[in-house]
Amino acid sequence: MANSQFDYVKSFESMDSCLPNCWIVVRIDGNNFHKFSSKHNFKKPNDDRALGLMTRAARSVMELFNDVVLSYGQSDEYSFVFKKGTKTYNRRSSKLSSVVVSQFTSSYVYHWKEYFPDLQLGYPPAFDSRTVLYPSDKNLRDYLSWRQADCHINNMYNYCFWNLVQSGSTKHEAQERLKGTLSSDKNEILFSQFGINYNNLPQLHRKGTVIVRDKVTYASRNALRKVRWLNGPPLCRSKAQSMLLALNIDIIGKQFWEGNPHILAA
Amino acid sequence: MANSQFDYVKSFESMDSCLPNCWIVVRIDGNNFHKFSSKHNFKKPNDDRALGLMTRAARSVMELFNDVVLSYGQSDEYSFVFKKGTKTYNRRSSKLSSVVVSQFTSSYVYHWKEYFPDLQLGYPPAFDSRTVLYPSDKNLRDYLSWRQADCHINNMYNYCFWNLVQSGSTKHEAQERLKGTLSSDKNEILFSQFGINYNNLPQLHRKGTVIVRDKVTYASRNALRKVRWLNGPPLCRSKAQSMLLALNIDIIGKQFWEGNPHILAA
Amino acid sequence: MANSQFDYVKSFESMDSCLPNCWIVVRIDGNNFHKFSSKHNFKKPNDDRALGLMTRAARSVMELFNDVVLSYGQSDEYSFVFKKGTKTYNRRSSKLSSVVVSQFTSSYVYHWKEYFPDLQLGYPPAFDSRTVLYPSDKNLRDYLSWRQADCHINNMYNYCFWNLVQSGSTKHEAQERLKGTLSSDKNEILFSQFGINYNNLPQLHRKGTVIVRDKVTYASRNALRKVRWLNGPPLCRSKAQSMLLALNIDIIGKQFWEGNPHILAA
C-alpha cells in the first residue's frame, strides 16, 4: 500500500500566495447569526456580552499572530490587518484566512461561559472568512472607515428599529417607518419619540472596537492613554511584551492615525 | 458619515468560484496539534477519545452541508467532499473552506467535554483548511486513497515508534531504529518485539473513518449494513431523513465504491 | 549595478498553472474586427479569403503545439483544444494563451498576401485570447457545440441582414425586420425573398471549420476520408508524420466523435 501511485493528487492543490507589499485583511463574519442571536436572546439593538465575547475572540487571534497590527470589529464581524510585509504562512491566502477564522471560532466557544455565565451555548456557531488585499495605506484606511461607517449606519437604524418595536410597533411597521429616512430623521425619532440623544449612546455601539498593540512602556503608555483614549482598559499583556488595547474610538478621522504612526509603519 | 466615499474598497475583493463540474474537497488539518495533543496528554499512538471527537465535529459539518456526500478523517485531519454540482455559496472557494473549518472547530470545542469528561480543554485549538478540486471520479478516489494510505503508513510507524519509546528507547533512538525500514520490517518489529499482529489492530486506527449518508429506509438499511459493513453504528439521523454512518473500512479497493454507487453519482 | 537589489520584484509574478486533468481551451477572437473587416472591404456576410486566412493561421498554431488535438473556428474566432494531460509550459495559463494568440496573429499577418493578393494589409490587426478549462469530455463537446451553434445562428442572421441591405434596405431597416424572428422566419425570408435555400449554402459558412490530426497512414487515410469526410483537402503534413485536416462538418452530433474516437482519447 505504497502511497506513490496516489500522491500525484497533491499537484491539484493550487498556490494562492498574496501579492507582496499589500496589506492583508482577513474579515470574519457570523454565519447565520440572525438565527444564533435570536436563539440566545441577544439584547437588541446591542448585546454587550456578545460584543465583549467577539473582542475576546479577536484578542485570541492577535495573540496567535504577532503580524496582525490592528483589528476592528462591530456586530458579528471582525477584520484583522496583517502588516504589509508579513511572511506568515508564506502569505498563503487560504491558510491565513482559515487559521484566523478557526482560532476566532474556537475562542468564541471556549470563552462563551465567561460572557454568558447564566446561559448555556445552545449549539456551535460558525463564521466565514475572506482575504482582501489593499495596496496602499489610503486603501487600508478607507477599508476601515467603510466598516466603521457601516457600524454607525446600522447602529443608528437598529436603535430606531428596536425602540419602535419595543414600544409597540410590529417589525413590519418599524421597517416602513424608517424606509427612506435620513440620518437626521433618525436622530429626530430617537430624540423626540424616545428621549435618546444619539451622541450620548455608548461609543462601543457607535464606533465598534479597534484593538491595537501598544509598543511604549507600561508607565508612559498609561499616561499617554489618558490623553488620547478615554475608555478601554488594557486588554492583556502578550508574550511580545506589547499590550493589546481595545478602544471604542473614531478611526475615520486623522487623529487616531497621527497619534499612532507605528501602525501604518508596520 | 455617508458610506459612499469608502465603499469602493469592496471592489478589491476577488471572485474565487470553483470551476464547475469538479469535486470540491475541503480538507481541515490541526494547527500545531503536536503541542495540543501533548498538552492534553493524548494517548500514543492513538487516542480514541480524540478520534471520536474529530468524527463528532465532522458530523456537525455534514449536518450543516447537505451537499457533502462523504467525509474521511484520520489523525488530526478530515476531508469533506462536496458533490460535483453543488451550488452551495455559489461554489465560492473561501466561503466553503472557511465555514467548514469554522463549523468543525466550533463543534470540536463544544463537544470536547463529552469525549474528555475528566479533562478540561486547556486552550482553544485551531485548524487550517484548504479547497482542492478534482475533475474526475478517479481523481477523487485517488485523493481519498492517498489519505487512507497515509493513515496506514503513519499508523504503522507510530505504533512502532511509541512501543519502542514506551519500552525504554529515547525518541531519538526510536527514530534511528525506524529509519529506512520497510513496511515488512515494521510488521516484524511489532510482532517479534511487542507481540502485536498489525492486522489485528483496531480498524479505526488502521483505516481511519469514512462518514457517508445512507439513503435507504431505516429497516432495509440495517439489513444491508449487516452485509456490507460489519462495524460502525448509525451515527445520527439528519434532517434530510438520511442517516450518517461512520465506518472504519477500506475505501481504496473497489468494494466500497461498488457497494455504494450513489456516492459518486451525487 | 548588480541585479540583486532589484530581483525581489520577480516574486510578484503569480503562478497560474491550469488544474490537471482538464481540457484546456484557448480561444482567440478578433479585436475590433468590425472596423478591420470594413476597412478591408470583407465580403458580406462571409469573406472566404478571410476565413481561409483564419484557418491558415490556426494551422500554424497546431504545427507549433503538437498537444492541440483539435481546433474549431468561425467568423473571427478560433478555439484550440489542448489534450487533458498536456505538460506544455507546465500548463501555465498565461503562457499558453499568449503564445497561441501571438503565433496566430503572426501567421495571420505573414500569410495575408496569399489570401488577399490584390489588397495590401492596411494596418496590423490584433486578437485577444483566454484560457478556459473543461473537466469532462461532455463539457468539452458542449463547448464546441456552443461555438458551432453560435456559428449557425449568426450566419443565418447575417445572410438575411446582408441580403436585405444589398437589396436596398438600410441597416436600421434590416435590423428592425429581423428583430424577434425565429430560425424558421429567417429561412422563409431567405427563400421567398432571395431564392436562397439555407441548407444549400456552403458548409464553410454554416458549420465553420474544424481542424484535426489524422493519425492513420497516408493511403488508408485517404480512403477513409472519402467515406467519412466529403470535403476538406489535407491541409498539410506536419513534422509528427500526422496530417492536419480542415473540415466543414457537423461536430454537434455523435457521428463526428464516434468516427474519431482518438480525439477525446488524447
Add this chain to the structure above:
Amino acid sequence: MANSQFDYVKSFESMDSCLPNCWIVVRIDGNNFHKFSSKHNFKKPNDDRALGLMTRAARSVMELFNDVVLSYGQSDEYSFVFKKGTKTYNRRSSKLSSVVVSQFTSSYVYHWKEYFPDLQLGYPPAFDSRTVLYPSDKNLRDYLSWRQADCHINNMYNYCFWNLVQSGSTKHEAQERLKGTLSSDKNEILFSQFGINYNNLPQLHRKGTVIVRDKVTYASRNALRKVRWLNGPPLCRSKAQSMLLALNIDIIGKQFWEGNPHILAA
C-alpha cells in the same frame, strides 16, 4: 439548434480582474528567439535593425493603449506599464496581456520590411506575455531597474562573448573564458583585448529603450529635450496630441523620475 442547452459552458470562464490601485505591467518576450535570430542572421551582440523593429512594435502598442504610460525594452523583450487606475478592459489580466502581445506581434511582422528591407521574414515569430502587478511606485521603479540592470549585465557579457568568438574562439571556449568573471574583468577583456571602452558603446545597447509620452507643447518640449535627453528623436505624434519619445537613457537613478514626475502621477 438553439444555443441554450450549451451556453452553460460560458460559466466555466473565470474572472481575472487585476487588484485595483496597482501598476499593471505586461511583459512580452520572444518565444524561441535564439532560433529566430540565428535563422535571420541577426548581428551579434546587437542587431540595431531588430532593436528598431522591437521599438516600432512597442510604439504600436502604446498607440492602441493610451493608458500605457511607459514602456521599456531590451533584447527580445518589452514591458508595458499601465497606469495604476486604468479601467481598460475592466483590468482583466488575460485580456490586457493577450491584446498587448497580439498587437506587438502583428506590428512586428507588419513592419519587418521597413527594418530589414533586404531580408525576407523567414517564418512568423511568436512572443509570450504575462501580467504582473506592482502595488507601490518603488516596486514599479525596482521592476524597471531590474530589467535595465539585466540589459547591462547581458550586454556586457554578450559583447565579450561575441568578440571572443569573432576573433577565433569557439563558443565553448568563450563561455569558459567568461565563467565567473566580474564586471571589471569583462571591462578589462573588452579594453585590453579588443580596444573597446565599454562606456563608449551605444546607449541603445547599454541602456535599452524607454518610451514615454511627452505632454508638453511641441516647441517647449524640443527645448526641454535638449537639456534632459540628448538622444532619441520624437517617435510619433499620437492622436491624443501627445508625442511618444524613445530614449536610451538611465532609468535606475533618480534623475529620470524627477525630471518626469507626470509618469508616476498617472
